[in-house]
Amino acid sequence: MRKRAKALLLGALASIVGCSGYFIAQYNPAIDSGATELQQKVDRFLTELEQTSGEHEQYAATYEELRADIRTLREVASQQRGNELTLQSLDLIANNVDKLEAMHAEGISAEEIAIVRTLFDTQFRMLVQLENGKKRKEQ
Amino acid sequence: MSLDIPSITDTMIRAARKALGERWSAIRAVAEPELLKLAQTFDDAQRLYAEGTIDSARAMQLVDMQRNTALSVLRRVQGLGILTAREAVGAAVEAAGKVVNRLIGFKLI
Numbered sequence: 001m002r003k004r005a006k007a008l009l010l011g012a013l014a015s016i017v018g019c020s021g022y023f024i025a026q027y028n029p030a031i032d033s034g035a036t037e038l039q040q041k042v043d044r045f046l047t048e049l050e051q052t053s054g055e056h057e058q059y060a061a062t063y064e065e066l067r068a069d070i071r072t073l074r075e076v077a078s079q080q081r082g083n084e085l086t087l088q089s090l091d092l093i094a095n096n097v098d099k100l101e102a103m104h105a106e107g108i109s110a111e112e113i114a115i116v117r118t119l120f121d122t123q124f125r126m127l128v129q130l131e132n133g134k135k136r137k138e139q
Numbered sequence: 140m141s142l143d144i145p146s147i148t149d150t151m152i153r154a155a156r157k158a159l160g161e162r163w164s165a166i167r168a169v170a171e172p173e174l175l176k177l178a179q180t181f182d183d184a185q186r187l188y189a190e191g192t193i194d195s196a197r198a199m200q201l202v203d204m205q206r207n208t209a210l211s212v213l214r215r216v217q218g219l220g221i222l223t224a225r226e227a228v229g230a231a232v233e234a235a236g237k238v239v240n241r242l243i244g245f246k247l248i
Contacts, residue, residue: 024221085214085221092207092214099204103197111187115180115201119208122173126215129169133222 025080027135032128034073039124042066042097043117049104050113056105063101070094089127096120146238166219173212180205 045062048054070090077086100108100116108116184201187193193201240246 024218024225085218089211089214092211096204096207099200099207103200106197109192111183111192112197112201115183116204118176118180119204122176122208123211126173126211130215130218133219 024134025077025083025086027131028076028080030076031073031086032131032135034069034076035124035127035131038066038069038073038093039120039128041069042120042124046113046117046120049108050110053110056101059104063097066097067094070097085130086127089123089130093120093123093127096123166216166223169219170212170216173215174209177205177209177212180208 045059045066049059070093074087074090074094077083077090096116096119103112103116181202184193184198184205188195188198
């Protein structure tokens with residue numbers, strides 16, 4: 001009976017040790033730096049939009065560029081196992097880029113841009129912190 | 140050789156609890172200010188709607204973006220939770236491993 005309990009305990013411990021590395025992907029500096037660059041790009045774009053009140057047609061290429069950058073980051077993140085949270089975070093940012101574009105096409109005020117800026121800032125900070133959290137745990 | 144299972148279990152629980160205890164304040168420190176900031180944007184959108192600056196369709200578009208942002212905060216908190224769980228499991232295994240390895244005489248864990 002005691003031997004069986006020992007075997008069970010050791011088996012459980014071994015399986016925990018074996019599985020614990022797969023909860024979340026390892027830190028990837030390409031995602032960290034890519035997300036930071038994208039955050040700056042979005043912020044510069046919003047500043048420009050705020051100052052110029054530019055028409056949506058003028059910025060169609062900018063929106064495409066932002067979407068392409070997100071797709072690139074997504075591609076990098078999808079190559080690692082356990083990166084679902086990073087992928088979902090990127091999808092949420094992409095979704096907000098689409099929503100911003102829809103609002104821009106209808107006309108957007110400086111006050112609305114201020115709200116949107118806070119939202120993007122939060123989203124990017126959460127993503128960068130998520131990536132940095134992985135790095136800290138590995139150190 | 141005999142393993143004191145209740146004692147090892149207790150050691151593991153204490154180690155995990157200690158690791159989680161230290162991290163709980165970190166999770167709270169991330170979530171609370173972000174959700175407060177988000178609540179402020181709800182307030183701003185509500186003000187614009189009340190003033191008649193934006194219509195209900197635009198207010199809904201902003202709410203959709205806020206919802207996505209709230210989900211982004213939750214993903215971050217989930218990530219922190221997973222990393223914390225991994226740390227707690229690691230602490231528990233390490234604590235138990237010391238006892239088990241000493242008893243069996245070689246490094247199993």
